Amino acid sequence: MNILESIKMAILSVRSNKLRTILTMLGIIIGISSVITLVALGKGSQESMNKEFKNIGVNRATIYINEDEYVSEEINMDHNDLDAIKRIYGNEIEAVSFEQTLSGTMNLGRKTYNMNLSGVSSDYNKIDNFKITKGRFLIEGDVLAGRYSTVIESKLAKKFFPSMNPLGKRLTFDVDGQTLSYVIVGVYEKPKSRMMMGGGKETFNLYAPYTNVEQITGETTYNSLEVNVKSGENVKETMNSIVKLLEKRHDVVGKNKYVFYSAESEMKMVNKITGTMTTFISAIAAISLLVGGIGIMNIMLVSVTERTREIGIRKAIGANKQVILVQFLVEAIIVSGMGGLIGITLGSGLAYAVGSFIKITPKVGLNTICIAFAFSASIGIFFGLYPANKAANLNPIDALRYE
Incomplete structure (x- = not known):
């Protein structure tokens, strides 16, 4: 008997015992x-997060003071540090900026909207990777x-200035009991991925010179700064070098006062965590495959018992082991x-x-399908x-x- 005849007999056996x-x-x-579900969703979420990191900018990094080692404001970063970084690393970095954010409210008719005013440097748009659409x-x-110049997001411009050009207009809002008025010099578009994030009450983000925000708060030193390393440069090496510069300037060499994290390192960490979780949960789900395999073995043993006389007849007329x-074996493989x-x-x-419910596009790759099918067939063999x-x-x- 050849393999095709074995397959035909196996199919007949399966059809005669459908339930x-x-x-x-x-x-x-x-x-x-x-x-399949877990792996597809895991890969989909991983790809979605990678896109988000790319929107943020894979060359973006943040230096901040290590809170575990924080002892005094003397190690806070100031304007001189910013100037030194620009001067020494001008060929390696695209932008560097402080960021100080104030929260407040603005009114339009009877409606009140939340807003954040961030004080940043003139090249911050290269760090946050958004597009200037006007001005x-x-x-x-x-x-x-x-x-008192500000750059506002397009949604705010459409809401507050629906039928006019917002450039040159004044925008007034309240921050910590103070009424502030800024001249609009530009409008930017938020990346779509970030527009999908968050929830609750609508909040608008505005940008102003960090020196202007310092006038409001009186704070002229910072515990963090943002850096965007030029494409092609090694982010980790550049950031380590900048950290060493800050340690020298503040006389804290080797004391671990400054640390940094980058979008690139965050992306690798998230991918590792997502991959580990997907593997772990898939391993748990695979336990049912073991149960299924045991079920196949039990049913095949029952089938052997039921067909004992048939096996005897076939052996008597010449069928070998x-x-x-x-x-x-073919019957077990077909079932699995x-x-x-x-x-x-x-x-x-x-x-x-x-x-579709959790807003993730799953990735069901051909290799995943092939591996899953091969694994199910191997269960039948085993x-x-x-x-x-x-x-x-x-x-x-x-x-x-046998009777």
Whole structure:
């Protein structure tokens, strides 16, 4: 008997016991569909976060004071530190900026809106990676003079100035009991990914010269600064070098007073965590595959018992051990393979259903499908081998006597 005849006989056996076959496949279906769903959602969320990091800028990094080591304001960073970094690392960095943010409210008719006013440098738009749609961003003259100039986001412009050009207009709002008035010099567009983030009451973000915000708060030193390293430069090496410069300037060399994190390192860490979680949860889901495999072995043992006389007759007319072994092994592989295909289909559908609900596009790759199917088929081989071997080793005389 060739392999095709074994497949035909296996299919006939499966069709003659439909309910039993479906119940046997259930563990495989649940296991494979769970793994496919989790892996697809895990890869989808990983890709979504990678896109978000790219929108933020993979060359972006933040230096901040190590809170565990914080002892006094003497190690806070100031204007001289900023100038030194620009002077020494001008060929390696694209932008460097302090950021000081104030929260307040602005009124439009009877409605009140939340707003954040961030004091930044003139090249901050290269750090935060947003697009200027009207006017300009802050310039060095704004920073040097501490001007009441502001760049607003497009949603705010459309809401407060729906039928006119906002450039040159004044925007008034309240911050900590103070009424402030700024001249609008530019409008920027938020990256779409960031527009999807957060919830609750609508908050508008405005940018002004950090020297201007210092006039309001009286704070002229900072515990963090933002850096955007030029494309092609090594972010880690550049940031380590800047940290060493700050340590020398503040006489705290080797005391771990300054640390940094970059979007690149954050992305790698998130990918590692996501990958580990996906693997761990998939491993738990794979337990049902073990249960399914045991179910296949039990049903195949029952099948061997029910077909003992059939095996005896086939051996009596010339079928050898290998033929019987292949027949039952093929039957086990077909059952587990069918369960795998159904599981892959259900898992893919479930992944897209859940993904649409949580706003993630799942990634069901061809390699994932192939691995899942191969794994389900291998379960049939592994758990079907013992029953098939038992059938192959039956004594034909004893088998023919079996009632």
